Amino acid sequence: MDRITVVGGGFAGLTAAITAAEAGARVTLHEAHHTLGGRARTAEGAYKTNEGPHALYSGGPHWTWLKQRGLLQPLAPIPPRELLRMRFHHRGALHRTPPLALLRLGRHRAELAPVDQGFLSWATGLVGPAGARAAAHYAAVALFHHDPGSLSAAFVQERFRRASSLPPEAHYPRGGWGALIERMAGYAWDLGVRIETSTRVTELPATGDPLVVATSLDAARSLLRDETLTWTGGRTALVDLALTTRPGDPFAVSDLDSPGWIERFTAQDPTLAPPGQQLIQGQFPIAPHESKADGVARAERLLDTGFPQWRERTVWRRASVAANRTGAVDLPGTTWRDRPAISRGGGIYLAGDQVAAPGVLSEVSFNSAIEAVTLALTSSRLEVAR
Known part of the structure; x- marks a missing residue:
């Protein structure tokens, strides 16, 4: 029986572990954090925030894969009435239509x-x-x-x-990404995957078994001591707010005058905040020379426009910066094929959202994980055949 080691317990790592176990491999998964999830981790506590939107696009390949395994539900679709509350900030004013x-x-x-x-x-x-x-x-x-x-x-x-597709492709796991990760972890466990949390891998295992590194490129570069593992990413200021409920708040506000977006996630999933409160997140990309404060200031200006009296209604607030953790971006003249290759030689394979795989957002992690395991098992069985 094949043995495969997976480093990283986020969406890519769990996808890789499940795929390998379903193919008959004996899988050990290592996660440095005390809980699984990586960038798909949902905060614990009264406010179930995520590091960015926790949407699954129904047009993506992982949609069918998760559905076939009973891992997709329960979902929190956007209520049709909320789509009528979408607003566009354009030329200094709010509009109902783009x-x-x-x-x-x-x-x-x-x-x-x-x-x-x-x-x-x-x-x-x-x-x-x-x-x-x-x-x-x-x-x-x-x-x-x-x-x-x-x-x-x-x-x-x-x-x-x-x-911008209609009807929207975006659907939301009820309870945030963390609920989906829990279902995936349980499924992996039932398949016999050995999951070891609070285990940071700093040296390559000497077993000779295939290794899938399902981490950020920064972590993979350090572990593999490979300085070529880089790609262009972005920095985004994330502003999370809990506001007392007020009828008439928009579902989302898209800033068309500069990059920025505010979304009321409890519109589709009230479980993300205590009763009587709305959980809102703003994401505002910031340039290399800008600070978190610059992004927060833009968020506050858009909140002033779209959410009346939001300051007086705020019961909880948090701001952070997500740097190089928001997926790959391709400059002119490049495509996903130009990103760091999945196969690194010597039985080592990469999976994650900045490697050479197609897709939008989490779809890159999914596609790369499937490809990494396919290559690992194929190579391993060819070696045995020889």
């Missing part, structure tokens, strides 16, 4: 957008400079980057279309 340019651009297929041209330049030729800037800023909800218009047109357009 600019016509966004609707026009949404009809263009992502595969027809050029790889080697920036999104802003390409979209300007289709909808004009103002419409292109608004679309780039809207797409930031799935990019976490301070300058979406500078990224590859093909890369941004795929995310723009997925994020």
Whole structure:
């Protein structure tokens, strides 16, 4: 029987462990933290926050995979009435409908957008400079980057279309990502996966068994002592708020004047906060020279516009910065194929959201985990055959 070691107990690591165990391998998973989840970890306590939106896109490959294994439910879909409470901050004012340019651009297929041209330049030729800037800023909800218009047109357009699709692709695990991670961990345990938490791996195992490193690129670079394991990411200020409930609050506010997004997550999942309170998160990408305070200031300005009296209604608040933990971004002239390869040689394989695999947000982690295990098992069995 094949033996596989997985380092990292986030979404990628658990996907890899389950895939390997289902193929008959004996799997040991190591997680440095005392709980599983990685970036998909949900905070403990009264306010169940996540490191960014905890949405699953129904058009992604992991949707069917999770559903087949009974791991997808329960979900918290966006109520149709809440979609009517979507607001767009454009030219200094709130609007109920997006600019016509966004609707026009949404009809263009992502595969027809050029790889080697920036999104802003390409979209300007289709909808004009103002419409292109608004679309780039809207797409930031799935990019976490301070300058979406500078990224590859093909890369941004795929995310723009997925994020703006109707009906929405975004669905939310009830209870946050952590509830999904718990179901995946239980499923892995039932398959016989040995899960060891609070176990930080600092040296490569000497067993000779295949190793799947399902961590951030920073952690993988340190463990594998491979300085080539880098890729462009983003920095985002995250502002979490609990407000007393007020009828008429918007479901979400998209800032089309600069990258930024505020969402009321209890609109679809009231379990994320105590009764009578609304859990809201703002995500505001910040440039390399900007600080967390800069992102928080932009969040407060948008809150002033969209959530009346939010300061007086605040019962809990937290701000943080997510740096290089929000997935890969592709500059003009690059695609996912140019990111660090999954197979690193010597029986070592990478999985995570910044490696060479297609998909949007968590789909990259899923696809890379499946590919890493497939390559590991194929290589191992070829060696045995010889």
